[in-house]
Amino acid sequence: MHVIVLGAGVTGITTAWFLRRAGHEVTVIDRQPAAGLETSFANGGQISVSHAEPWANPGAPLKVLKWLMKEDAPLLFRLRADWAQWRWGLQFLRECTPGRTAHNIRNIVQLGLYSRDQLRELRQQLGLQYDQRTQGILHFYTSEAEYAAAQEPARIMREQGCELDMKTPDECVAIEPALAQCRQQIVGGSMTPSDESGDAHRFTQALAAKCLEAGVRFAYDTRILGLEGSREAGISRVICADAAGVVQRLSADRFVLCMGSFSRGLARELGIHLNIYPAKGYSVTLPVISPEHSYQVSLTDDEYKLVFSRLGDRLRIAGTAELNGYSTELNLTRCEAIVRRTRELFPAMTDGRGAQYWTGLRPATPSNLPYIGASHVPNVYLNTGHGTLGWTHACGSGAAIADIVDGRRPALDYAFTAATQEQMQDGHWRYA
Incomplete structure (x- = not known):
């Protein structure tokens, strides 16, 4: 047909x-x-089964309130006279219960595992090349509270078959030596060795x-x-x-x-x-100017909700979500916040020059x-x-x-x- x-x-x-x-x-x-x-076109680049904890989780409502007036917040609601946004937001709050969060994690993990297998099969069959890396994804935490809160979602992910191991700060640096630049900020991490990264475009x-x-x-x-x-x-x-x-x-x-x-x-x-609302995301692509100080393993900065991927001779850093309708206008404050956090973590890796900014509308559901x-x-x-x-x-x-x-x-x-x-x-x- x-x-x-x-x-x-x-x-x-x-x-x-x-x-x-x-x-x-x-x-x-x-x-x-x-x-x-x-x-x-220019997303974060991660094939991340380990990114299975949904935005809607028991800790989210308080964070959203805290971030409400912050222009560079990781998740920013710009409240509008838009029934679709309010409908989405109300359902988001309903999804924040422990039971709904656990249900959603299980489904996200199962879809992620299956999808990663399908990707690997396609890559092998068709010989596709897209700056792929198969070194896993390392989540690192710079907040004790965030690290403690990650333990239960990690347990649920492991139950569903996601290979995810908690790591000490020194183990994080051993996996990705570039993290030595911010070792004093790291309180722990988690490693998913079977996750991947690559250029989606x-x-x-x-x-x-x-x-x-x-x-x-x-x-x-x-x-x-x-x-x-x-x-x-x-x-x-x-x-x-x-x-x-x-x-x-x-x-x-x-x-x-x-x-x-x-x-x-x-x-x-x-x-x-369909309860879909555009979550405007941002990315910054930087040239590799200091190979010895640049990361090789794909990383996730959990506190700031940023992901870092190495795409050949490019560094891709992406994240944040802005619920503000269908505008694709670049907000330089949010772009510069990504560069600022990157330079804070990796001061020897980049001076921020040569940054290419991008934004796209990610089709988000409340769950x-x-x-x-x-x-x-x-x-x-x-x-x-x-x-x-x-x-x-x-x-x-x-x-x-x-x-x-x-x-x-x-x-x-x-x-x-x-x-x-x-x-x-x-x-x-x-x-x-």
């Missing part, structure tokens, strides 16, 4: 690959001139090229204007306009929504209500669980809402949604949008 994938970020491209591998005719539509040019474009070779069609520079069909009968066509403004109506049997933060608006036209599965519209499927873990979860999400489109149960224990066999009707998973 013919499947149209809406969106050509890392999630859309992995979805297209797995659908094509399953034998389907596939078309990908995106408004950009190539794959991976929005949220997948390079990966997305490399896999898109393989998709093209395999027969996937791409409609780039194409804006989606609307949908034809109904909630009851399903969608028959996507109405879109190419770069010249020529309107087209593209038909298919199935449609998969992979439009990140912009999924919510299109889904609403169909009566599908940090993405929507993966069928919707209540008969031929519309969801693979969206991955928040900060789109790169980590993309390959597993793509493999799972391809199974679901085929009416098969995925080989993944996850709270899909329709999670039981009883919710299967006519071979399709129903949106819960």
Whole structure:
């Protein structure tokens, strides 16, 4: 059958690959001139199963209040007259209970483990190169309270199969000698040796090229204007306009929504209500000017919610989240805060010169669980809402949604949008 994938970020491209591998005719539509040019372009670079503790956790409400008026806060709510933001925020608070946090951690870990396996298989089969590193991810803590609070989430992650070991400050420095520059600030850490890192943009474009070779069609520079069909009968066509403004109506049997933060608006036209809100993230890319003082292992600064990845001769530092609508305007205060923290931790590594700033809208759900599965519209499927873990979860999400489109149960224990066999009707998973 013919499947149209809406969106050509890392999630859309992995979805297209797995659908094509399953034998389907596939078309990908995106408004950009190539794959991976929005949220997948300059993210933190980590394949981080160990980043499974959701933003919504028992300690989050107090932190959010403390950060509310701080321009450089790791998580910043800019309160707006926006019902979608308030709805998101209220559900976020509901997800902060210990029980909901544990449930969400389990699901995030299971999806992460499965996705990492799928990525490794793809890399081996296709020979993909994307500045990947397989040295693990080291979390380090500069706050005793944060380190103590990390023990219970770490226990739950280990129970779910995530290899995660707590480390002393000296063990952290032994794993990554560059941390000797801030040894006196570190109170402990945790190491996940099987985690990875790499350039999501390079990966997305490399896999898109393989998709093209395999027969996937791409409609780039194409804006989606609307949908034809109904909630009851399903969608028959996507109405879109190419770069010249020529309107087209593209038909298919199935449609998969992979439009990140912009999924919510299109889904609403169909009566599908997705609790997704854009979490504006920032990254800084620095040149390696002092190799002997630069990190090699991917790192996470837990207190400041920053991730550090080595991408060839580039240093990528990313993090923070700003809930402030759909604006992609760079906030220099937040960018400079990332550089300032980097120089505080690694004073011999960089002087901040040559910094390239970037921002992108990460499609966040209150629970940090993405929507993966069928919707209540008969031929519309969801693979969206991955928040900060789109790169980590993309390959597993793509493999799972391809199974679901085929009416098969995925080989993944996850709270899909329709999670039981009883919710299967006519071979399709129903949106819960």
